[in-house]
Amino acid sequence: MIALLIRDLRLAMRAGGGFGLGLAFFLIVVVLVPFGVGPQSTLLSSIAPGILWLGALLACLLSLDRIFALDWEDGSLDLLATAPLPMEAIVTIKALAHWLTTGLPLVLAAPVFGLLLSLPEAGYKPLILSLFLGTPALSVIGTFGAALTVGLKRGGLLLSLLVLPLYVPTLIFGAEMARRGAAGLDVTTPLLMLAGITCGTIALLPFASAAVLRVNLR
Amino acid sequence: MNLNALWEYANPKKFISTTDRVLPWVSVLSVTALAAGLIWGFFFTPEDYRQGSTVKIIYIHVPSALMAINAWLMMLVTSLIWIVRRHHVSALAARAAAPVGMVMTVIALLTGAIWGQPMWGTWWAWDPRLTSFLILFLFYLGYIALWEAIENDDTAADLTSILCLVGSVFALLSRYAVNFWNQGLHQGASMSLDKEEHVADVFYYPLLVSIAGFVLLFIALVLLRTRTEIRARRMRALLARERMG
Numbered sequence: 001m002i003a004l005l006i007r008d009l010r011l012a013m014r015a016g017g018g019f020g021l022g023l024a025f026f027l028i029v030v031v032l033v034p035f036g037v038g039p040q041s042t043l044l045s046s047i048a049p050g051i052l053w054l055g056a057l058l059a060c061l062l063s064l065d066r067i068f069a070l071d072w073e074d075g076s077l078d079l080l081a082t083a084p085l086p087m088e089a090i091v092t093i094k095a096l097a098h099w100l101t102t103g104l105p106l107v108l109a110a111p112v113f114g115l116l117l118s119l120p121e122a123g124y125k126p127l128i129l130s131l132f133l134g135t136p137a138l139s140v141i142g143t144f145g146a147a148l149t150v151g152l153k154r155g156g157l158l159l160s161l162l163v164l165p166l167y168v169p170t171l172i173f174g175a176e177m178a179r180r181g182a183a184g185l186d187v188t189t190p191l192l193m194l195a196g197i198t199c200g201t202i203a204l205l206p207f208a209s210a211a212v213l214r215v216n217l218r
Numbered sequence: 219m220n221l222n223a224l225w226e227y228a229n230p231k232k233f234i235s236t237t238d239r240v241l242p243w244v245s246v247l248s249v250t251a252l253a254a255g256l257i258w259g260f261f262f263t264p265e266d267y268r269q270g271s272t273v274k275i276i277y278i279h280v281p282s283a284l285m286a287i288n289a290w291l292m293m294l295v296t297s298l299i300w301i302v303r304r305h306h307v308s309a310l311a312a313r314a315a316a317p318v319g320m321v322m323t324v325i326a327l328l329t330g331a332i333w334g335q336p337m338w339g340t341w342w343a344w345d346p347r348l349t350s351f352l353i354l355f356l357f358y359l360g361y362i363a364l365w366e367a368i369e370n371d372d373t374a375a376d377l378t379s380i381l382c383l384v385g386s387v388f389a390l391l392s393r394y395a396v397n398f399w400n401q402g403l404h405q406g407a408s409m410s411l412d413k414e415e416h417v418a419d420v421f422y423y424p425l426l427v428s429i430a431g432f433v434l435l436f437i438a439l440v441l442l443r444t445r446t447e448i449r450a451r452r453m454r455a456l457l458a459r460e461r462m463g
Contacts, residue, residue: 144384148364148377148380148381149367151368151373152367152368155367158360158363158364158367161356161359161360161363162360162363162364162381164356165353165356165357165385165388165389165392166385166388168353168391168392168395169388169391169392169395172392172395172396172398172399173395173398176398176399189398190398193395193398197391205384208380208383208384211380212376212377212380215373215376215377215380216373216377218373
């Protein structure tokens with residue numbers, strides 16, 4: 001399992017592996033927003049939590065098809081499927097690798113981007129905490145979507161169509177927590193709901209992803 | 219009654235021959251109930267003292283909203299049957315129900331918007347109910363797109379049923395998440411068992427007839443579309459056999 005994780009991480013870090021691509025996309029979204037809505041810092045600071053969450057979500061979405069596509073093309077997914085590792089473990093490791101290469105950098109970079117959007121002082125801690133709690137769910141749900149569309153030739157657009165509705169609850173609670181934090185309100189309720197969604201998806205969704213992957217490898 | 223006898227209808231041939239007999243009745247009944255409910259509702263009920271004649275859109279809005287949710291529930295059940303017992307008719311019925319459910323969702327959203335414009339003063343508000351219906355529409359869209367995208371029938375049936383199961387959980391989650399996210403503008407349930415919340419009796423009885431009409435219409439459409447799917451698949455099989463031989 002650890003060998004698989006290290007292999008995935010290495011492949012992602014290597015040139016052309018797409019590491020940092022999500023981060024660059026996140027940056028571009030954040031830079032484009034003031035062009036779209038105007039540079040007034042009061043307006044920016046009121047929409048900053050939502051924009052940061054949306055940007056993180058889109059950056060995450062962008063890198064989803066990489067989770068299985070390359071392994072599917074060169075046949076290593078078939079080899080993994082015949083390995084003594086259960087399929088559920090494989091998809092969990094894949095999701096973890098995706099989170100480490102996409103989600104975690106987004107969480108770490110979020111404060112800097114918050115600065116660009118003049119996020120209020122009080123908003124930083126809730127924002128980072130909400131992204132830290134929420135992005136694993138995005139990765140796990142995304143892995144399910146990637147497993148669904150792995151056999152399709154032009155699955156990219158379909159993947160977004162399938163995954164984005166599934167992201168709704170995570171986005172609502174995550175952005176709500178960041179927004180309440182920025183406004184100086186109590187964040188306990190959305191925090192608990194977000195944590196619940198993340199724990200629930202991590203516990204249950206790998207079974208669905210594994211079942212889907214088995215169907216696709218049939 | 220022997221419950222096992224139910225599975226007989228999973229045989230496509232038996233399904234076709236049974237629906238041959240049932241379908242005309244269901245269609246006629248649905249048209250009758252729809253006509254009765256809508257005509258009764260549109261012409262023979264008083265106007266509401268605050269809403270005027272706009273109240274009458276309830277006879278389309280409530281039944282279609284009800285069927286939009288029930289269609290998804292039916293897809294969930296048939297998907298489960300496909301996963302557990304692998305009856306092809308079940309998977310095809312789920313496939314047949316999806317576009318019908320999607321159209322019901324659109325009807326509910328549109329009639330709601332048409333009613334909302336004069337009453338709430340806006341076509342659209344980010345009310346929890348409206349939002350969750352929009353999300354339901356997206357789920358239907360993804361489900362149908364996945365069916366269309368996969369060539370192998372069995373793979374498509376497997377993948378879409380799992381998507382339906384996972385989607386149901388997330389749709390339910392979204393429903394309660396949007397409740398938390400924004401305050402509502404939409405009125406309470408018009409059909410709840412709690413009499414206090416209810417619409418008045420004059421509106422209630424034609425509404426019941428109209429709902430019965432929508433249910434029957436849904437059943438008729440799903441049966442019809444399932445038969446089409448079965449026949450289309452049989453035709454593909456025959457064509458393939460001809461090419462081989």
